[in-house]
Amino acid sequence: MDRMMQRRADRAQQYRGRSDPETLEYENILRRDPCSYLCGCDATCTDHIMPRIEGGPDHWSNFTASCQRHNGFKGSKSLLEYLLAQLAR
Numbered sequence: 001m002d003r004m005m006q007r008r009a010d011r012a013q014q015y016r017g018r019s020d021p022e023t024l025e026y027e028n029i030l031r032r033d034p035c036s037y038l039c040g041c042d043a044t045c046t047d048h049i050m051p052r053i054e055g056g057p058d059h060w061s062n063f064t065a066s067c068q069r070h071n072g073f074k075g076s077k078s079l080l081e082y083l084l085a086q087l088a089r
């Protein structure tokens with residue numbers, strides 16, 4: 001594993017399992033929104049705007065509404081990168 005991969009893994013580990021009460025409450029609110037991936041479905045999950053592997057925290061400011069299908073669908077891309085890639089198709 002190269003140094004950059006190790007740093008990403010360390011950061012992901014650092015943030016794992018640290019959901020505070022505000023974040024849990026915000027996740028409940030997000031589940032009433034439409035999916036952020038513009039599929040037209042209702043959100044049943046939340047997803048990270050900036051993936052954890054890129055250092056995105058488990059904090060409400062990094063969560064967005066997502067349907068079951070899109071939850072984790074974008075892989076290691078950020079939400080913005082994913083949406084821009086979809087528009088470029």
Ligand SMILES: [Zn+2]
Nearest residue numbers: 035039067070
């Ligand atoms: Zn969706």
